[in-house]
Amino acid sequence: MTMNRYRLKTRAQKGDRGARLAQGMLQRPDRLIGTILLGNNFFNTLAAALATVIGLRLFPGESGIAIATGALTLLLLIFGEVTPKTLAALHPERFAIPAAYVLWPLMRLLWPLVWLVTLIGNGLLRLIGVSPEEAAQHSLSTEELRTVVAEAGAMIPHRHQKMLLSILDLENATVEDIMVPRNEIVGIDISEPWSAIRDAITNSQHTRIPLFDGSIDNLKGVVHLRRVVRLAAEDALDVKSLLALAREPYFIPEGTPLNQQLLNFQNQKRRIGFVVDEYGDIQGLVTIEDILEEVIGEFTSDPATRIKNVYADADGSYRVTGSVTIRSLNKNLGWKLPTSGPKTINGLLLEQLEHLPQEGVKAEIAGYGFEITEMRANAVKSTRIWPPPTPTATRKAA
Template sequence: MPLNFFIALLVVLILLSAFFAGSETALMSINRYRLRHLAKHGHRGAQFAEKLLKRPDRLIGMILLGNIAVHSASSAITTFITLRLWGESWIAATTGVLTLFILIFGEIAPKTLSALYPERVAIPSSYIYIVLQWILFPLVWMTNLMSNGVLRLLGVSPEDAAEHSLSVEELRSVVAEAGALIPQRHQRMLLSILDLEKATVEDIMVPRNEIIGIDISEPWDVVREEIISSQHTRLPVFDGSIDDLKGVVHLRRVVRLAAEDKLDTESLLTLVREPYFIPEGTPLNQQLLNFQNQKRRIGFVVDEYGDIQGLVTLEDILEEVVGEFTSDPATSMKNVYADPDGSFRVTGFATIRSLNRRLGWKLPVDGPKTLNGLVLEKLENIPQPGRRLDIAGYDIEITETRANAVKSARIRPPTLIASAPKAKKVRAIH
C-alpha cells in the first residue's frame, strides 16, 4: 500500500483518540438535570446519553477499549512509517513526536473543549456509543466482569450508579448562582422557600402583648368601636385576658350587627370559631402545610405548658416567601422608626428576623427571637436606660425599660458607626 494511506490512517486514529477523550469528559461532566429535562421532552440524543450514564462502568470500559486500540494502532503505524522513511534509528524520536501530538490534539485540546461545552459534545457522541455498545458488548462485558469483581472486593457495587440528588444547601447554591437565568426577585423567593425549614413560628409570631383582639369584658361601646375601626379581617375573642381565649371571629360576619347596634356577648360568641393552637418550635414549612390541611389562616403559638406566647397567620408565612405585600402603611416597618441621623428606634418586642429581613441587617438569629431577648442575653443583667452594648457590630442603646424588660432601644448599624468621627465612635460597654 502507498505510504500516503498509512499517513492518512494515522491522522484518522488521532482524530478517533480526540473523539474518545473528548466524549468521555463531556459525558461525565454534563449537567444531569439538564440532560434529564431534555430526555423527558423527547430529545433522542439526551435519552441515549442518559441511558449510557445509568451504567458508567460499561461506558468507561467501552471508551477505554476504543482508546487503547487507537493508541496501539497509532504506535504500530508510526513505527512502520518511520522504518519506510528514515530507518530504525529514528523510531524513538518519531514515537516521542507521536506521543506529543496525541497528548495535545488527542487528549488535552478535546478534553478542554468538552469540559467547556459538554452538552454539545456529549449528546451527539451518544448516538455513536449506543451503536458501539451493541458491537463491543461481549468484549466490554468480559472486561467489566473482571474489573467489577475487583471493585466488589473493595465493597463497591458498580451496578448501583450514583444518584445525583441535590441537598438543600446544594440546591440553594444552584439558585443563587443561576444569574440572569432566574430573575433576582424569583431567586429571593426560591431561597426564602428553602429557608422556611430553618425558621420556626416563634421567629415570625406576633408576641402576646401585641395581639389585638376583642375583649368581651370591656364596655360594648369600646368593643363596637374596636370592631368597626379594626384593620384586620379576623380578631381573637377573649374575656379579660388572652389566656381566656374564646376563639376567632371573622369581622365580615359581625360588622353589620355592630353597625346596627345589635351585637351583644351572646350573638358574638355564636359567631366565634374555636381557636387553633400551634406548638412552639414548629418549622414554618410544616406550619404552612398545617394551615392548608386544617383550612385555617390564623393560629396561636403555645409553649410546653399550654400558655399562649403569640399569634401567627398564613399571611405572615407567605410574607417570608414573597416579602411584604401589604399596602397598609400602618403595618409598614412596624415597631421601627428611622431617625434623621441614620439610627433606628426599635421596640423591644420587635423580632430579630423581621429586623434583618426588612432592614437588611445581620443580627444573630440563633438565640433569642426578639430585640429584648437578645439584649438581655448579651447584657446578663437587669436593663437600665442609657446602657449601651455592641452586638455583631450594631451599637444598641437602651432608651426605655419596663418591668425589667427593654421597652425600646436605639440601634446604630455598622455603616453608621463606620461613618461617624472616631472620637465619637461607639464602643461596647458590658
C-alpha cells in the same frame, strides 16, 4: 460527563432522541466509561504498534523507537486528548448529543466486554466502599440548590430569585421568628361592656379577631367579621351570638418550622394560629399571611412600612422597638445579628447582659452597638443600634 443533567433531562422530555440516549447512558456512567475506554485503549495500543513499526523502518535501532514514542505521545496528547476533550468540555451539548448516536450502538455491540470490565471494576470499587449505583444519583442538597438559583443570573429575574431563596429559607426559620408577641395581640375581651365590644368590632383593622375572657390565656375562639356583619345588620348581635360565631382556636407548638406550618395551615384549612410553649401558654399569634410575606415580601409598596418599629436616624443609627425580631432586621437591613438564640432584640439584650438593665446601658453584640433607651415592665421597650461601619464607609473615612 460535563453535561448539565437537568438541561439534558429537559431536552429528553421534549422528545430529543439523542438526549434520551445520552441520559440513558449517564444513568450508568460505569458502563459508559467502560465502552469509551475500551475503544480508546484499543486505538491507542494500535497506534503505538503502528508508530513503532514505522519508526523502526524509517530509523532502524533504538533511535526509531524513541522517535516514534515521542512523536506519537505529542500527537495523541494534542489531537487525541487536550484539544478534543477541552472543546467537548466547553461545548458539551454540541458534541455529546451526536456522540450518543455512536456510543449507544457501540455499547450494545461490545456488551460482553463492557459487562466483564464493568463487573471487575465495580467489584474493586465496592472493596473500598464505593457504590456505582449511588454515585449515579444526582440529587441536590438545599445549599446546592440555593447556589444554582443564585448563579442563574439573567435566566431568572432578580425578584423571582429572591422568592425562591426565601422559600428555601423557610425551613431555617420557626414560627417564633415571625409571630406577633402575645402582648401585641389585638383581640376582643368579652368580659368588657357590650359598648366597648361593639366599638372594637367596628374599628377593627383585621378580618379575624381572637375572643378571650379577661386574658389571652382564656382564649374562647376566633371570629371572622364577615360572619358578624349579617347579625349586626339585623341588630341581633350580642356576646352569646358572637361566641356562637367563633371558631375554636388553632394552636401551634413552638419551634415549628415555617415550611411545615405552611403545610399545616393548608391541611387544617386555617389562616391563623396561636403559638404555645411546652407548658401550653400562648406566646404569640401567626397567620398564613405572615408566612407568605416571608416569601414574596410585605403586601405594601410603601418603603416606610417595610419593617415596623424601626426608624433610621441621620447619624446612621436605628431606633428599634424591643419586640422587633432579629430575623426581620437581618433580612430587611442586611445585618448579621446572631439568630441561634433569642428571637427578639429584647431577648438578645437580656441574654447578653444576664440581668434586667437600666435605661442608658450600652452593650456590643457581634460588632453592633446597643444603647437601651426605654425599659417597661421588666423588658426592653426600645433601643438604639449602631451597625458596624461598612468597608466603603471605612475607606472614605481613611
